[in-house]
Amino acid sequence: MNKIITIAKKEFLDTFRDKRTLVRMVMIPLLAFPLILYVITTLQSALSEKEAAKVLEIGYVNWENELGDELISNMSKDTLYDFIEYSDTASLRLDVESDTINLGLFFDEYFDQSYKADTAAHYHLYMRAADYEEKERFDILIQAESSRLLNERLATVDKGPEFSTPLKERLDNRSNQQEVIGKYAGGILPYIFIAFLFMGCMLPAIDLFAGEKERGTIETLLTSPVNRLQILLGKMVVIVAMGLISAIVALVGLYAAIQLMDIPAEIMSIVNDILSLQLITTLLLLLLPLAIFFAGVMIPVSVYARSFKEAQSILTPLNIVMVLPAMVGFIPGIELTFTTAFIPIVNVVLATKSIVAGTPDFLLIAITFFTLVALSAVAVAISIKQFGSESNVLRR
Amino acid sequence: MIKVTDLYKEYQLNKKQQKEFNTTETTVVPVNKISFECQPGRIFSLLGPNGAGKTTTLRMISTMIKPSSGSINVCGLDAVEQEGEVRKKIGFLTGSTGLYERLTTDEMIKYFADLNDVPAEKFEERKNYYYDLLDMHDFAKKRTGQLSTGMRQKVSIVRTMIHDPEVVVFDEPTSGLDVISAENIIKLIRNCKEQGKTVIFSSHIMTEVDLLCDDLAIINKGNLVYKGSMDEFRSQMQAETLTAEFIRIVNQA
Structure with a gap:
């Protein structure tokens, strides 16, 4: 365990000193939404004013x-x-x-x-x-x-x-505002989390394996009295943590962006209610195995690749494959069921959407969690096998 | 001490690799049943042209890869069965410095000391010994990415030696280095010999071998083609120079 901690500590230090990683994993997620929303709202209002005049x-x-x-x-x-x-x-x-x-x-x-x-x-x-x-x-x-x-x-x-209006509707909306917001805007939250989680895991996953091979440091590490499982776990901890940090920073950025927008107090109070401790805890619980799964998918690729560039060229298209299912949250009518709860990524999106809407089904969320845990276990097992293969680790 | 007996390594080639190596063979044998011994307090040189199997042999000795058959005994320990224990006894250095560029010299050394379970008091003592010996105090707090090649090589040396290994493995340690950096390595190899350590290094530079080694083995295409002491090698020479003799033996095989 000490060796895993030693490796993880070193990798954290190394990763946090990498400006490229910091920009992509912390600065971009933090500033992306405030900047995008600021530019859009400013442009929109400027154009509307111009058009109206x-x-x-x-x-x-x-x-x-x-x-x-x-x-x-x-x-x-x-x-x-x-x-x-x-x-x-x-x-x-x-x-x-x-x-x-x-x-x-x-x-x-x-x-x-x-x-x-x-x-x-x-x-x-x-x-x-x-x-x-x-x-x-x-x-x-x-x-x-x-x-x-x-x-x-x-x-x-x-x-x-009223002569010309023979029928008149008196609408009584029985769903609360949170449900409405959850239904229409609930899809964006998990999408952001998943997209940034993937991006947050990707760069360290490449750097800590393919990068290490390219720099020639893997050989010295492999001759140290640390077994490969300890090396793998030490590095995986960092990949998963960086993915989660990136996703959380993106949420903070989104929240800051909402604060900057001119949103009525009533809606803002609902947004604050949505971002409850329950939502954040459940999200983190779901994102942890998902991050492990992402790391488990990326590590074998990175271990196999000869260089940083080769690993990046394989993993970048994979980004689309992984993040595409996250867009299911934008499609109305698809909900977390006993079928969708078993579909990875889709289940996280729909579970989050249901929590945002205030209509969570905890049995289905538990199925989602255990599905992700099982999947991440498979991905980790594949990573262990790949990292154990000397022809992959020392492939040049 | 290192005792290598009938060491054999075979790789299976998939179709892509067959195409890459332009061969129809389904297996490749980089090391073919070689045996030799390296004694403590002596420097053993493993010679051979490029692709002879030197690096594969040294990687097997360092437990980085496993042999297909045969055995490697390092300080009385089996390199396959007791790889963790063997690693504690080994220091491994290559010509490529293999440093983490965003870590400082101190951090780099501490990291490998921790991986090798070096106690705190021993760590300080050994670190100071090597920092004094190699004049490294000035760049102790600098990131290794900002260092010159010579400085980087010094860091790499300390990283290799910080756990005071009984066996030191050098894989073409001076390749790609300038004269001053190469001199540091040569000093280190001599220092290891003086301390009674077992030293094995691979090279194809005969002047370096002549300068340092006590025993040597020449391998070509995975096969052992010569084994003996440096004195025997010199006395049995048929060619005029050491390099010419090395080429003669390789070609004869």
């Missing part, structure tokens, strides 16, 4: 409809909209296509007649789908006019506004 140029063709004139006159009162009259629809369409104007509006030839006959009066709108937010701005204006005209019609038959 922009005068929307809307070309129109009216065919001398009185109602059309009235609508244009009313809508033109808003200075953020500039209505430009066109004589024909062909040039109106061309100008929309060439983005000379934002939208093209023309009223149907029988617009007045249709309205007066108490039927729907049609108007046509030319738009570019890529500029959907411009249509949304126009919709606000035209809906206001439509409501005004509806009220006028209802007044003529002495009916109130």
Whole structure:
């Protein structure tokens, strides 16, 4: 045991002094989310403000409809909209296509007649789908006019506004806010954990085996009075710990990013409730065997590889294979069941999602845990076999 | 003392390796039933051209790899059955310094002392002895990655000797080193002899062998082609120089 501790202590020291490892495993997970969210929210708000302040140029063709004139006159009162009259629809369409104007509006030839006959009066709108937010701005204006005209019609038959709404729903949502957040946002949390757990394990796994072979230090270590199992376990402790550190740092980064966002106090209080001691303990319990499993998958590759680069070229694509199942959390409707609890990675994601939503089934979570423990035991056994093989360890 | 008897090593080749080595053979034999003895207080040199099987032999003696058959006895211990005990008796040094670049000299030495269960008081005593001998105090706190090749070689020497091994194995220890660094190794080998340690080193540099060794064995393609003392070798020489004699023996085999 002392030898394992000696090796683990040395590997921790060595790993923490590696700037490349520190940046990838601590700095990136810590700063990634605050930076990404800051950039996105800043850009989004800057773009929204710019878009809202922009005068929307809307070309129109009216065919001398009185109602059309009235609508244009009313809508033109808003200075953020500039209505430009066109004589024909062909040039109106061309100008929309060439983005000379934002939208093209023309009223149907029988617009007045249709309205007066108490039927729907049609108007046509030319738009570019890529500029959907411009249509949304126009919709606000035209809906206001439509409501005004509806009220006028209802007044003529002495009916109130509810006349046009024969059915009205009174929604009583019985699920709590945590459940809603868990259902829609619960998938992101385990995804982040798993992605950073894998990345956190990868670099030390490569460095501590393939790197050691490349530097020629493995030979001196193998001639020391330490057996291979002790060497393997000493190094594995560090790989697993670094993976967990990376995942936890990512969570801290995400929490910091949420704090930076302008989130209402009510939602923030739910987020704080979600990040409970129970969630963090259960997550760590699930992530520990998962980290051992990841280490158990990476070590044989790293032991076999001749160099750091070779190990990296094999493990980087493996990253996609391992992290892809973690995306299952984004798919609605998939839940932790007696089937999914046996599927590694998927089970961690769904278990976490259920805890975040406040609907955990502890029997299924226990199955998840023991499935991961069994799997990690298999992975460790493979690692031991590979590290015991002299042709792999000394392969150059 | 090291006693090697009928030492044999065989590797199975898979198809990929057959292609890599351009052969149809399913096995490769780097060491073929060789026997020799290295005595305490004497320097034994294992000679041979590249690929002769020197490194494989030394790796088996150092318990890094297991022989396919035959036996290795180190200080009365079986290198296969008692590999852990054998490792405590052995110091292993190669030409590549094999240092952890992010550790300081002190940390590096302490790490290997701990792995070898060196008691604290002995550690300080031995460390100071070698630091004085090799003039290492100035870079004790420096990371080994920042050291010159000569300094690194000194660290590597102390790392090898910190547990005071009875047997020291040098695998082409001066290969790739400059003259000054190589001189440090030669001093160390002599120092080991003076202390009564068993020394075995592999080389293909005859001047180095001439300078240091008491006994030698020449291997070629895994087979032992010469074994005897250095004095016998010199007296039986048919060629004009040691290098020419070495080449003659290898070619004759």
